[in-house]
Amino acid sequence: MNRFLPRALMAPAVITLFLWMIVPLLMTLYFSFVTYNLMQPGERPFSGLENFHYFVTDPDFWPAVMNTLLLIGWVIVITVIGGVLLALLVNEPFPGRGIVRVLLISPFFVMPAVNALLWKHMMMNPIYGVLANVWTFFGLTPVDWLTDVPLLSVVIMVAWQWLPFACLIFITSLQSLDREQMEAARMDGANAFQRFGYLTVPHLGRPMAVVIMIEMIFLLSVFAEIAITTNGGPGNESTNLTYMIFKQSLMNFDVGVASAGALFAVILANIVAAFLIRIIGKNLD
Amino acid sequence: MQANPLFTALRAVGAWGVALLLFFPLGWLFLTAFKTELQAIHVPPLFVFEPTMDNFGEVQRRSDYLLFARNSLITSVGSTILGLLIAAPAAYSMAFFRTKRTRDILMWMLSTKMMPAVGALVPIYVLAQTAGMLDTLPALIIVFTLSNLPIMVWMLYTSYKDIPNEILEAARMDGASIWTEFRHVVMPLSVGGLASCGLLCLVLSWNEAFWALNLTSAKAGTLATLIASYSSPEGLFWAKLSAASLMAIAPIVVFGWFSQKQLVQGLTFGAVK
DSSP states (O other), rough: TTHHHHHHHHHHHHHHHHHHHHHHHHHHHHTTTTTOOOSOSSSSOOTHHHHHHHHHTTTOEEEEEEEHHHHHHHHHHHHHHHHHHHHHHHHOOOOOOOHHHHHHHHGSSOOOOHHHHHIIITTTOOTSSHHHHHHHTTOOOOOHHHHHHHHHHHHHHHHHHHHHHHHHHHHHHTTTTHHHHHHHHTTOOOOHHIIIIIIIIHHHHHHHHHHHHHHHHHHTTTHHHHHHHTTTOOTTTTOOOOHHHHHHIIISSHHHHHHHHHHHHHHHHHHHHHHHHHHHHHHOO | OOHHHHHHHHHHHHHHHHHHHHHHHHOOOOHHSSOOOHHOOOSOOOSSSSOOOOHHHHHHHHHHHHHHHHHHHHHHHHHHHHHHHHHHHHHHHHHHSSOOHHHHHHHHHHHHHOOOOHHHHHHHHHHHHTTTTTTTTHHHHHHHHHHHHHHHOOOOOOOOTOOOOOHHHHHHHOOOOOHHHHIIIIIIHHHHHHHHHHHHHHHHHHHHOOOHHHEEEEOOOOOHHHHHTTTSSOOOOOOHHHHHHHHHHHHHHHHHHHHHHHHHHTTOOOOOO
């Protein structure tokens, strides 16, 4: 009994997750080797590596890989640095700190679809948008965000959503920073920068790893912000892998090529995952 | 630390400034929802105007908000409960009956979460179609549950792990069955972890867009699909868009305000104390 029960308890989660992983993966693997277009019913002849070749030589492929990495990279840089600075700013008590916390966390709960529409129209519209009005106010020419700097626009939207998350984790972590140690360092003549560099930054190492891990998981599959605002364009300037595969399968109806692409996404995710697991594995116990 | 009053004041002003700046887009969405369409695109932007409630009624008439809200509620609550039912026993087993493989299983679970959803899109779509489950609520509940499951197991695992083993051993010595142990010792000690895990799952499911957009249309669409349907026409109807958005996010944002501490604590996977 003592050996059986723990396994029985674990079984539902392990089995469902295994199916959730392996069934789509095997189907994707199969689709990626056949010619399969939803618009052409009938048999699905074996086509070897053709789909892979088609997907990789698609002129959108490398830009999409680059955009995926740039999007993840920039959002992480912005949210980690911004989050630490913000957390330091609100770490000490001041009037209304509770309200400030609530205001800060709010964007995290906004669904990506609303986030995208809100920024696309009310903020970034080149004529009526708030940003355009701010630009005009300062005598500058308004920027047509989604056309001129599409990837940056998407980065802004996603970073706006994730900055609160990073910030709150750093706030939580700063609360546990040893105040006596800080005081001792100050007495010993360490200036603010030294205290920050030798005490605060090392203390924030683990929360940073957590923030980076969670953000990577969610940012690999950014979708709504692109599908609703730029449709990956203009051209391929804001197409990431997720959006590119979506375009192949549900807009070009080419399941074969989309599946080949999906396998690339899985490989990319695994490279990222292997890297991450090494970081957080240390934090497990 | 002797705080310089000027420095403290500057700091407070800075914090308020940044917070208001980050909150501004949401505040603006809120204001726009109460404007007429003409006021919404007024240049320069209007901060003072006579509010109107017309947009909310218009959204309900045009796209049956209540149906989508009901779907969102059912799918997020459903997937949260189902997820907790599957994840809690697994996490319990891993935390208290550790083996050499426990760590590997946890890592593997997390790695399934890193699989991009788009990789599974076509197979899941085909499976749902074959099973006649496209555009149904059960399909969404299952998919939401499975995609949140790895994170749920992790969060619960870290919260169970904090329970000292001695307490459990004492209970076992006293002859408690595994059910009594779970019910009367583990559950009360891990309510916080369970709550933050459930909260996170609720928020993630409510906001989920990828599967909702691709697996549903008219019948089982959630609020995310309702909002996305406002993205296609090119006309300028920001006031209605804002009203619809506000109605879609208000429940979960307000909910989030009250539970933020719990939520963030849970999301750190116990790595941040």
